[in-house]
Amino acid sequence: MDILAFLIQGFAVAIEPQNLFLALVGCTIGTLIGALPGLGPVNGVALLIPLAFNFGLSPTAALILLVSVYYGTMYGGRISSIVLNIPGDEPAMMTTLDGYPMALKGRGGEALGLSAVASFVGATIATIGLTLFAPLLVGFAIRFGPAEYFALFMLAFATIGGVTSGSYTKSFIAACLGLLLGTVGLDPASGISRYTFGWYELYDGVDFIAALVGLFAISECLVFLEDTRRSNPVGQQLGSAVPGMKRARQCAPTIARGSLIGFIAGVLPGAGASLGSFLAYTLEKRWLGRKGDFGNGDPRGVAAPEAGNNAAAGGALIPMLSLGIPGSGTTAILLALLLSMNITPGPLLFDQQPDMVWGLVAALFIGNIMLLILNVPLVGLFARVLRAPTWLLMPVVMLVAFVGVYSLNNSAFDLYVMLAFGVLGYVLRKLEIPTVPVVLGLLLGGQMEFNLRRAMAISGGDWSILFGSGISIGIYVFAIALILAGMLYSWWLERSGER
Amino acid sequence: MISQESEKPSQPPALGDRIAGAVLAVLALAAWWYSHTFVTGFLQPVGPGVFPRLVCVPLGVLSIYLLCRPGINQRWPKGAVLLRQLGLLVLLGGYAGFLEPWGFLPSTLLCSVLLIRLFDASWRQALISGAVLTIVLYLLFEFALGIPLPDIPMLSD
Numbered sequence: 001m002d003i004l005a006f007l008i009q010g011f012a013v014a015i016e017p018q019n020l021f022l023a024l025v026g027c028t029i030g031t032l033i034g035a036l037p038g039l040g041p042v043n044g045v046a047l048l049i050p051l052a053f054n055f056g057l058s059p060t061a062a063l064i065l066l067v068s069v070y071y072g073t074m075y076g077g078r079i080s081s082i083v084l085n086i087p088g089d090e091p092a093m094m095t096t097l098d099g100y101p102m103a104l105k106g107r108g109g110e111a112l113g114l115s116a117v118a119s120f121v122g123a124t125i126a127t128i129g130l131t132l133f134a135p136l137l138v139g140f141a142i143r144f145g146p147a148e149y150f151a152l153f154m155l156a157f158a159t160i161g162g163v164t165s166g167s168y169t170k171s172f173i174a175a176c177l178g179l180l181l182g183t184v185g186l187d188p189a190s191g192i193s194r195y196t197f198g199w200y201e202l203y204d205g206v207d208f209i210a211a212l213v214g215l216f217a218i219s220e221c222l223v224f225l226e227d228t229r230r231s232n233p234v235g236q237q238l239g240s241a242v243p244g245m246k247r248a249r250q251c252a253p254t255i256a257r258g259s260l261i262g263f264i265a266g267v268l269p270g271a272g273a274s275l276g277s278f279l280a281y282t283l284e285k286r287w288l289g290r291k292g293d294f295g296n297g298d299p300r301g302v303a304a305p306e307a308g309n310n311a312a313a314g315g316a317l318i319p320m321l322s323l324g325i326p327g328s329g330t331t332a333i334l335l336a337l338l339l340s341m342n343i344t345p346g347p348l349l350f351d352q353q354p355d356m357v358w359g360l361v362a363a364l365f366i367g368n369i370m371l372l373i374l375n376v377p378l379v380g381l382f383a384r385v386l387r388a389p390t391w392l393l394m395p396v397v398m399l400v401a402f403v404g405v406y407s408l409n410n411s412a413f414d415l416y417v418m419l420a421f422g423v424l425g426y427v428l429r430k431l432e433i434p435t436v437p438v439v440l441g442l443l444l445g446g447q448m449e450f451n452l453r454r455a456m457a458i459s460g461g462d463w464s465i466l467f468g469s470g471i472s473i474g475i476y477v478f479a480i481a482l483i484l485a486g487m488l489y490s491w492w493l494e495r496s497g498e499r
Numbered sequence: 500m501i502s503q504e505s506e507k508p509s510q511p512p513a514l515g516d517r518i519a520g521a522v523l524a525v526l527a528l529a530a531w532w533y534s535h536t537f538v539t540g541f542l543q544p545v546g547p548g549v550f551p552r553l554v555c556v557p558l559g560v561l562s563i564y565l566l567c568r569p570g571i572n573q574r575w576p577k578g579a580v581l582l583r584q585l586g587l588l589v590l591l592g593g594y595a596g597f598l599e600p601w602g603f604l605p606s607t608l609l610c611s612v613l614l615i616r617l618f619d620a621s622w623r624q625a626l627i628s629g630a631v632l633t634i635v636l637y638l639l640f641e642f643a644l645g646i647p648l649p650d651i652p653m654l655s656d
Contacts, residue, residue: 054644167570169561173523176558180530180551187547190539194547195530218591225583225618226576391618392628398591399611403636406598407646415595419588426584430573431519449550453543461544 030072
């Protein structure tokens with residue numbers, strides 16, 4: 001039982017007072033960010049990265065903080081879905097369908113309690129899955145050479161965004177744009193400057209963090225300006241969250257199915273939490289058929305998507321940690337954090353820094369328990385935060401982004417980069433071009449080119465090396481299969497008219 | 500290079516995609532052409548220009564496809580909303596420019612007050628919460644995190 005030994009070692013790291021404290025802070029901030037409409041996992045975590053840097057945390061501690069925030073947002077998103085009928089973030093969208101009707105019937109507290117338990121079960125199952133499957137994937141990936149890695153990057157780009165955005169053309173365009181932006185700067189192999197046009201600030205490439213904060217946080221503020229007069233009324237009495245705990249026992253089969261579906265959706269590249277909750281809800285609705293009362297406040301309609309999105313969040317960490325290929329927007333941002341700290345995730349990470357990987361996994365187990373405690377007795381406190389006026393919220397977000405990004409390098413140039421990416425992110429959103437592939441291209445482009453060049457150096461310039469091994473061919477076939485599955489899925493969506 | 504297409508006012512949906520397709524196709528072509536200036540003295544199987552060119556090909560092809568077969572867009576902003584968004588960008592750009600010459604406290608105070616006003620708060624709310632926000636950020640970064648922020652030039656020697 002190697003895994004058990006590693007996990008015990010991980011718990012020793014996770015219960016260090018500093019790490020425990022960071023997990024608690026992360027869970028609390030995450031729940032808050034998730035609860036506030038307009039701030040979701042992606043832009044919340046993006047916003048906090050500069051702060052994590054400025055704290056001068058070790059990579060392990062920074063990762064524990066941000067992943068706790070990530071898990072926390074998944075819990076928090078449901079609060080405004082249920083109370084206000086406004087999803088706190090995208091994965092919580094499905095929770096509005098039955099959560100808000102429950103709140104209208106005065107069972108809001110019950111819905112919050114039930115969804116907290118469902119979130120807990122989903123996230124815990126996913127963390128157990130992470131513990132078991134990540135080492136398996138690592139054992140497989142350790143045999144990868146540069147050509148196989150190149151194939152893996154192709155897989156990531158071929159699949160990300162497609163499933164959720166609907167348009168393959170647009171997500172591929174986004175990925176190419178990101179890859180092209182990723183080549184800006186000094187070429188590491190030859191020292192030649194590419195696309196810098198004499199700006200020495202660009203020699204290190206486009207700053208990941210400034211770009212990310214711009215793409216997600218600043219563009220969100222621009223979207224928000226379109227409608228500043230929306231208010232957040234909190235009307236109904238919530239009632240106690242405790243009956244929800246009992247209800248959770250009745251919903252146990254639903255929660256189990258939702259967790260499993262969400263977990264699988266999370267592990268697959270290009271999917272993520274939104275798809276996890278969507279699939280968990282729709283499949284549960286099918287499964288129950290007439291036995292369910294979905295859309296009118298059926299508790300199972302709250303349990304299924306919440307179990308699904310939390311399980312997907314955990315599942316998405318598997319490819320990020322074991323292969324260095326993120327499966328969702330938020331895990332892409334976590335990858336940016338690691339790359340900026342000069343840590344390359346992948347099979348070697350498990351070998352060289354087991355303390356970090358297993359400390360993180362253990363911290364997730366602990367964080368989940370903290371989140372359950374935060375989200376059942378204290379949920380009323382978080383619901384009150386929803387009354388914060390938007391005229392204060394967005395300026396705070398922008399100023400934190402500004403000061404955070406500025407103090408990374410004490411450079412005003414980074415601020416202009418951030419603003420430019422904010423505008424880019426906004427325009428892309430309007431065009432319905434997904435932004436996550438842009439980020440992935442920017443992040444992974446360097447590695448992808450490096451592996452391509454190494455493969456070509458090994459083969460002496462023979463391109464057929466890229467298709468030379470069973471593994472790489474297998475990966476290409478898998479990529480094509482996933483694309484086809486995605487097409488089939490969007491066809492099914494259109495036909496059933498679910499969304 | 501990044502934001503030429505940013506301020507297009509309201510257009511019928513497909514037009515946004517066509518403009519984006521055209522801009523991106525030109526970008527791909529320009530990047531392709533420019534990549535030939537990346538020349539190294541020594542020979543490598545894959546030089547510094549190859550990967551950018553490999554990316555430019557699908558980018559160009561897909562952009563032209565988008566130009567010919569546009570999809571759907573969200574509603575583009577216009578009128579007052581667009582003006583406010585531009586105002587936000589000017590304000591933030593100005594803040595980035597004045598942060599160092601003016602120092603953190605005055606520039607942040609001015610920016611936060613105007614920012615809160617831009618989000619439809621009253622002057623009273625904006626002045627009070629802007630001042631509080633500035634002080635909290637200053638204390639957080641300067642003392643809690645120990646990161647020096649730009650000082651006011653006249654006060655620092």
